[in-house]
Amino acid sequence: xxxxxxxxxxxxxxxxxxxxxxxxxxxxxxxxxxxxxxxxxxxxxxxxxxxxxxxxxxxxxxxxxxxxxxxxxxxxxxxxxxxxxxxxxxxxxxxxxxxxxxxxxxxxxxxxxxxxxxxxxxxxxxxxxxxxxxxxxxxxxxxxxxxxxxxxxxxxxxxxxxxxxxxxxxxxxxxxxxxxxxxxxxxxxxxxxxxxxxxxxxxxxxxxxxxxxxxxxxxxxxxxxxxxxxxxxxxxxxxxxxxxxxxxxxxxxxxxxxxxxxxxxxxxxxxxxxxxxxxxxxxxxxxxxxxxxxxxxxxxxxxxxxxxxxxxxxxxxxxxxxxxxxxxxxx
Amino acid sequence: xxxxxxxxxxxxxxxxxxxxxxxxxxxxxxxxxxxxxxxxxxxxxxxxxxxxxxxxxxxxxxxxxxxxxxxxxxxxxxxxxxxxxxxxxxxxxxxxxxxxxxxxxxxxxxxxxxxxxxxxxxxxxxxxxxxxxxxxxxxxxxxxxxxxxxxxxxxxxxxxxxxxxxxxxxxxxxxxxxxxxxxxxxxxxxxxxxxxxxxxxxxxxxxxxxxxxxxxxxxxxxxxxxxxxxxxxxxxxxxxxxxxxxxxxxxxxxxxxxxxxxxxxxxxxxxxxxxxxxxxxxxxxxxxxxxxxxxxxxxxxxxxxxxxxxxxxxxxxxxxxxxxxxxxxxxxx
Numbered sequence: 001x002x003x004x005x006x007x008x009x010x011x012x013x014x015x016x017x018x019x020x021x022x023x024x025x026x027x028x029x030x031x032x033x034x035x036x037x038x039x040x041x042x043x044x045x046x047x048x049x050x051x052x053x054x055x056x057x058x059x060x061x062x063x064x065x066x067x068x069x070x071x072x073x074x075x076x077x078x079x080x081x082x083x084x085x086x087x088x089x090x091x092x093x094x095x096x097x098x099x100x101x102x103x104x105x106x107x108x109x110x111x112x113x114x115x116x117x118x119x120x121x122x123x124x125x126x127x128x129x130x131x132x133x134x135x136x137x138x139x140x141x142x143x144x145x146x147x148x149x150x151x152x153x154x155x156x157x158x159x160x161x162x163x164x165x166x167x168x169x170x171x172x173x174x175x176x177x178x179x180x181x182x183x184x185x186x187x188x189x190x191x192x193x194x195x196x197x198x199x200x201x202x203x204x205x206x207x208x209x210x211x212x213x214x215x216x217x218x219x220x221x222x223x224x225x226x227x228x229x230x231x232x233x234x235x236x237x238x239x240x241x242x243x244x245x246x247x248x249x250x251x252x253x254x255x256x257x258x259x260x261x262x263x264x265x266x267x268x269x270x271x272x273x274x275x276x277x278x279x280x281x282x283x284x285x286x287x288x289x290x291x292x293x294x295x296x297x298x299x300x301x302x303x304x305x306x307x308x309x310x311x312x313x314x315x316x317x318x319x320x321x322x323x324x325x326x327x328x329x330x331x
Numbered sequence: 332x333x334x335x336x337x338x339x340x341x342x343x344x345x346x347x348x349x350x351x352x353x354x355x356x357x358x359x360x361x362x363x364x365x366x367x368x369x370x371x372x373x374x375x376x377x378x379x380x381x382x383x384x385x386x387x388x389x390x391x392x393x394x395x396x397x398x399x400x401x402x403x404x405x406x407x408x409x410x411x412x413x414x415x416x417x418x419x420x421x422x423x424x425x426x427x428x429x430x431x432x433x434x435x436x437x438x439x440x441x442x443x444x445x446x447x448x449x450x451x452x453x454x455x456x457x458x459x460x461x462x463x464x465x466x467x468x469x470x471x472x473x474x475x476x477x478x479x480x481x482x483x484x485x486x487x488x489x490x491x492x493x494x495x496x497x498x499x500x501x502x503x504x505x506x507x508x509x510x511x512x513x514x515x516x517x518x519x520x521x522x523x524x525x526x527x528x529x530x531x532x533x534x535x536x537x538x539x540x541x542x543x544x545x546x547x548x549x550x551x552x553x554x555x556x557x558x559x560x561x562x563x564x565x566x567x568x569x570x571x572x573x574x575x576x577x578x579x580x581x582x583x584x585x586x587x588x589x590x591x592x593x594x595x596x597x598x599x600x601x602x603x604x605x606x607x608x609x610x611x612x613x614x615x616x617x618x619x620x621x622x623x624x625x626x627x628x629x630x631x632x633x634x635x636x637x638x639x640x641x642x643x644x645x646x647x648x649x650x651x652x653x654x655x656x657x658x659x660x661x662x663x664x
Contacts, residue, residue, distance in 0.1 A: 097487040108483040115473040295397030
């Protein structure tokens with residue numbers, strides 16, 4: 001007698017076999033998975049040494065807070081993301097390394113972030129706007145987003161007139177300007193030539209007003225004003241440039257100019273939500289493993305082949321019972 | 332034997348389903364007036380047992396395969412020829428000029444770009460080295476720690492032809508490079524590869540510190556001096572006894588390095604080809620046993636589970652194809 005090829009249980013077993021064969025022939029399909037690429041540029045100028053963050057009850061410097069948050073952010077990123085690292089001092093952004101895979105090269109990336117130090121700074125000035133504009137150029141070249149960590153403290157203070165102009169196209173590079181530092185003024189640590197801390201900057205240690213460019217409006221009313229010899233007035237300006245807080249208004253204005261978003265640094269998780277809100281998603285090729293699904297399908301087909309009639313009978317009986325119950329009141 | 336792991340352990344929660352073939356066969360039921368009409372025979376009992384077992388295995392092994400079982404990979408310590416190398420790269424502004432001292436134009440290559448190309452090839456050829464990268468201009472910078480992650484090292488080398496910074500402060504750069512070696516690994520072969528296009532004057536205090544540090548860490552030093560055409564070189568003749576380090580910093584730096592008491596070679600190169608030749612020599616010199624950890628890939632077991640399930644399913648299909656009806660309603664379900 002010939003086998004009955006229309007037997008549904010034979011068909012189910014055949015399907016199971018096909019699924020199992022498929023685990024060997026087509027185990028994976030190509031899909032796309034979102035990832036993030038960014039260049040992190042960290043301000044390493046003197047004001048980043050201000051200790052106005054705290055961790056487990058101890059004061060920590062802004063730079064240390066940035067490092068902790070950045071390392072926590074790395075752990076949140078989905079896998080094929082690529083991170084580059086740069087430092088900012090003077091008016092330049094110095095690229096340490098081009099973006100590398102955050103998962104595969106986590107150990108060196110983590111160690112490099114840990115090694116960031118204000119002693120890497122090649123000059124004491126801090127021209128945040130110039131550094132930011134260069135960092136944006138760099139991020140565009142590297143086809144990455146930008147995270148620019150700074151407290152916004154320009155040293156020496158920016159000229160009174162002629163705010164820095166951004167030549168690039170706004171919003172071409174996505175990312176964040178991350179404001180680092182407390183809202184209260186705090187003293188800035190001072191170091192000697194050999195890098196040892198020797199107290200805090202005093203009021204006489206820093207210039208409080210830029211004497212470059214045109215004098216500010218109203219300078220003619222200052223004491224000792226002379227249009228040719230003393231356009232800024234005779235007295236040295238005294239201000240609070242020796243103390244530091246995060247300059248949010250200034251950073252927000254820079255963010256507006258460049259099309260980046262502004263966020264204040266709290267911790268790694270907050271940084272991740274802030275960044276994820278503005279990040280550009282980069283779909284990357286990924287392989288999706290079909291074998292678990294195929295295996296589960298094979299198991300299901302075998303199960304139905306064995307238990308199918310049982311289930312079908314149970315189903316029928318249940319329907320009949322309902323049918324009878326339905327009929328009974330009518331009688 | 333390593334730990335067994337599963338990628339999708341949830342598939343195993345369905346494992347009780349594999350028991351159903353013990354209760355129900357995949358074969359058709361046939362109405363027979365009495366079981367006594369068939370004599371008891373042990374072959375049938377074996378066949379029935381095999382088919383039940385086949386059903387259990389088909390479902391169970393499929394689920395096991397779906398769970399993605401694997402044996403975790405091990406980390407094996409191996410020995411190879413190589414070294415721990417810290418590349419200390421000059422990032423002063425002059426590195427962006429050509430070896431002829433001009434701004435690169437057309438097909439000309441800057442010193443930094445040439446160094447980048449050649450160093451990358453060097454790194455790729457020495458897969459078992461542990462390489463760290465440090466940069467220096469006025470201040471030293473740790474770029475990547477000593478690591479066996481070649482991608483990270485290459486990303487750091489890729490960044491070296493970007494615009495450089497200010498001056499050449501070799502002493503602080505060297506101190507940074509030496510600090511990157513761990514003292515616990517003093518038995519390994521270690522070297523600093525200094526790549527610069529100029530020399531600086533090291534003040535006497537720093538000389539003593541550096542000398543002590545070099546002796547302590549016992550790190551050999553290779554100086555790849557990218558000499559700009561027409562500038563002073565390492566081997567220029569002394570102008571006299573009263574020549575100051577400021578007048579010929581290259582020669583005096585060379586003399587200082589010779590006095591360190593550690594293996595030292597200087598390579599003065601004026602072309603990209605010569606640079607490559609120098610690196611080949613370093614490659615030959617720095618070949619000592621080096622310990623490295625090789626991560627063995629994990630062993631995937633799901634294929635075996637699927638193969639087993641496939642055999643069991645095939646057995647059931649064979650049984651299904653061989654089934655015959657008995658009696659009048661043999662063809663019916």
